[in-house]
Amino acid sequence: LAKTTQPISMDSYEGQEVNITCSHNNIATNDYITWYQQFPSQGPRFIIQGYKTKVTNEVASLFIPADRKSSTLSLPRVSLSDTAVYYCLVALNQAGTALIFGKGTTLSVSS
Amino acid sequence: DVKVTQSSRYLVKRTGEKVFLECVQDMDHENMFWYRQDPGLGLRLIYFSYDVKMKEKGDIPEGYSVSREKKERFSLILESASTNQTSMYLCASVGRGRVWEQFFGPGTRLTVL
Numbered sequence: 536l537a538k539t540t541q542p543i544s545m546d547s548y549e550g551q552e553v554n555i556t557c558s559h560n561n562i563a564t565n566d567y568i569t570w571y572q573q574f575p576s577q578g579p580r581f582i583i584q585g586y587k588t589k590v591t592n593e594v595a596s597l598f599i600p601a602d603r604k605s606s607t608l609s610l611p612r613v614s615l616s617d618t619a620v621y622y623c624l625v626a627l628n629q630a631g632t633a634l635i636f637g638k639g640t641t642l643s644v645s646s
Numbered sequence: 647d648v649k650v651t652q653s654s655r656y657l658v659k660r661t662g663e664k665v666f667l668e669c670v671q672d673m674d675h676e677n678m679f680w681y682r683q684d685p686g687l688g689l690r691l692i693y694f695s696y697d698v699k700m701k702e703k704g705d706i707p708e709g710y711s712v713s714r715e716k717k718e719r720f721s722l723i724l725e726s727a728s729t730n731q732t733s734m735y736l737c738a739s740v741g742r743g744r745v746w747e748q749f750f751g752p753g754t755r756l757t758v759l
Contacts (some may be wrong), residue, residue: 569746572650578750579689601672622688627745632696633679633704634748639676 539623540576553586557614557623560604568599568606569623573639579622583608610642618644648746649673650751652737658757665724667754669737675749676742678720680700681713682733689736695720696742727758 541557559568567576567586570603571579572594583590583604585597610617627633653668669678679694681704691704693712701712709731713721720739724731734755738748 567746576655576753576755578738578753579748581747584746589720623748632677632694632702632745633681633691634689635748638686638688 539624539625541621541640542619543592543638544643546645547613547642549614549644549646550612551611552619553642553644555608555610555621555623555642557608557625558605558626561623562603565596566625568597568603569609569624569634570595570597570634571624572606573620573622575578575619579636583625613642613644615644615646618642649740650749651736652735652745652751652754655752655756656757658759659724659727660759661728662688663724663727663733663758665722665727666758667722667735667737668717669720669722669739669751671720671737671739671749672718673739673741673749674717675739677740677741677745678714679738680720680722681736681738682691682738684707684733692722692735695754727731727756729758732750732756732758 539559549554569584573579583597590597598607622639649669676680680692681689693700695714714721723738736753737751
């Protein structure tokens with residue numbers, strides 16, 4: 536199963552762009568790259584998914600290089616409410632039935 | 647708006663008690679999951695169900711059982727609660743074939759004394 540490595544924590548200020556990079560050196564051909572966001576005392580929330588190149592939605596952008604060994608979640612102009620844990624996921628469990636969450640990146644946004 | 651609700655946000659139980667955690671989703675999803683989340687360990691899958699009355703063990707099923715009598719409802723049962731089951735319990739659901747985009751409930755923080 537592909538493992539992911541992402542920074543444990545990041546700090547930013549309101550209005551800045553934040554980029555969180557995740558490395559996944561042994562991602563499988565049929566695995567997608569998915570990011571979830573979790574606020575304190577809430578369940579995780581799906582924010583974006585991609586397979587290759589770039590994906591953008593109303594929340595974030597996801598950049599994936601051609602070799603797919605890493606990916607970068609980009610949050611444009613963060614606000615205090617973006618303070619959360621961000622998880623990068625690239626694999627399901629052995630049965631292909633459930634997500635595997637790592638420890639995530641804790642993003643703290645200050646004013 | 648899609649919704650997954652859990653019966654309690656906070657629960658305190660005593661060792662040996664039988665504990666029921668209930669999850670309800672309103673999206674007509676086939677698949678439902680129970681995870682627990684602990685600091686430093688991330689989310690770990692306890693059980694999941696892909697249809698009414700169907701269940702499969704996840705990665706850490708010991709000490710737990712589940713029930714799915716109706717499509718929208720998935721219950722997690724701690725037969726005899728122990729202190730090492732103190733945790734945040736998260737329910738999720740997803741439509742068939744879309745396992746990557748799960749919808750989570752708010753979680754139940756269970757403390758076993």
